Amino acid sequence: MSKLQNRVAVITGGNSGIGYATAKKMKEDGAKVIITGRSEERVATAASELGVTGIVADVLDLNAMDSLVAKVKATVGNVDILFANAGTFLPTPVGQLSEEVFDTQMGINFKGAVFTTEKFEPILNDGASIINLSSVLAHAGMANGSIYSASKAALIAYTRSAATELASRGIRVNSVLPGPIDTPIYGKTGMDEEQLNGFAQAILNSVPLKRFGQAEEVAKLVSFLASDDAAFITGGEYTIDGGIIIHPLVS
Numbered sequence: 537m538s539k540l541q542n543r544v545a546v547i548t549g550g551n552s553g554i555g556y557a558t559a560k561k562m563k564e565d566g567a568k569v570i571i572t573g574r575s576e577e578r579v580a581t582a583a584s585e586l587g588v589t590g591i592v593a594d595v596l597d598l599n600a601m602d603s604l605v606a607k608v609k610a611t612v613g614n615v616d617i618l619f620a621n622a623g624t625f626l627p628t629p630v631g632q633l634s635e636e637v638f639d640t641q642m643g644i645n646f647k648g649a650v651f652t653t654e655k656f657e658p659i660l661n662d663g664a665s666i667i668n669l670s671s672v673l674a675h676a677g678m679a680n681g682s683i684y685s686a687s688k689a690a691l692i693a694y695t696r697s698a699a700t701e702l703a704s705r706g707i708r709v710n711s712v713l714p715g716p717i718d719t720p721i722y723g724k725t726g727m728d729e730e731q732l733n734g735f736a737q738a739i740l741n742s743v744p745l746k747r748f749g750q751a752e753e754v755a756k757l758v759s760f761l762a763s764d765d766a767a768f769i770t771g772g773e774y775t776i777d778g779g780i781i782i783h784p785l786v787s
């Protein structure tokens with residue numbers, strides 16, 4: 537039997553990158569998958585390509601999140617897997633940060649993920665699995681990444697306490713911390729092609745495995761954490777980063 541057979545999985549930001557790859561993997565593993573995103577068109581296109589259900593809901597809009605939960609409950613019932621994946625990366629130098637950039641990154645990456653759990657908690661089955669998509673930058677410094685890093689570090693701290701509380705219902709809560717993964721997120725930062733190429737090369741220089749990861753590789757880890765194979769794993773942090781966290785001084 538497929539390892540996620542008969543499970544209902546909700547993936548925020550499932551129309552692109554890691555969320556999209558995870559929707560594909562979880563569907564292959566037998567789950568009934570619902571993806572969300574901000575754009576009617578992008579969500580509908582991805583849902584049709586993947587053969588899953590797509591529902592538009594901005595994680596920053598708590599009324600939209602209430603309506604998402606109501607629609608999920610009405611169409612598929614309770615939820616077994618919640619993947620808080622929606623995120624944004626807006627590189628900004630210290631000293632040039634606007635309130636808007638701060639609020640958007642903390643809002644989507646931290647508040648959005650927290651309220652994903654908050655809103656879905658009433659319709660999570662006992663024994664459910666929540667996976668929060670953090671980043672290796674929660675533990676590593678990077679120029680222009682201060683608020684992104686802070687938002688992802690906050691999510692790990694939240695995950696530990698949520699795991700502590702939800703354990704009484706058998707609900708497991710874990711964080712996944714990718715390093716550089718080849719997804720459209722970098723093209724949304726506002727950097728031009730030359731800057732993007734320079735940025736990619738600088739990143740590659742600090743990855744011991746000397747490559748970007750693939751969204752499908754993260755999807756396999758997330759699907760594992762969602763499954764019964766990970767039944768004794770909660771409150772954990774799982775890096776998938778080509779070795780960045782080693783911080784090699786000499787390589």
Ligand SMILES: NC(=O)c1ccc[n+]([C@@H]2O[C@H](COP(=O)([O-])OP(=O)(O)OC[C@H]3O[C@@H](n4cnc5c(N)ncnc54)[C@H](OP(=O)(O)O)[C@@H]3O)[C@@H](O)[C@H]2O)c1
Pocket residue numbers: 548549550551552553554555572573574575578593594595596621622623624625644648669670671672713714715716717718719720721724
């Ligand atoms: N790629 C990496 O190197 C990397 C490394 C570490 C962590 N991460 C994290 O991985 C997660 C997925 O990123 P990705 O690399 O797969 O990037 P991506 O391809 O840009 O996907 C991000 C997804 O989140 C959605 N999203 C953004 N803001 C949203 C909002 N307010 N409400 C609902 N959905 C929203 C996007 O929808 P739209 O189409 O509307 O933008 C998109 O579907 C993020 O949390 C990111 O921070 C990525």
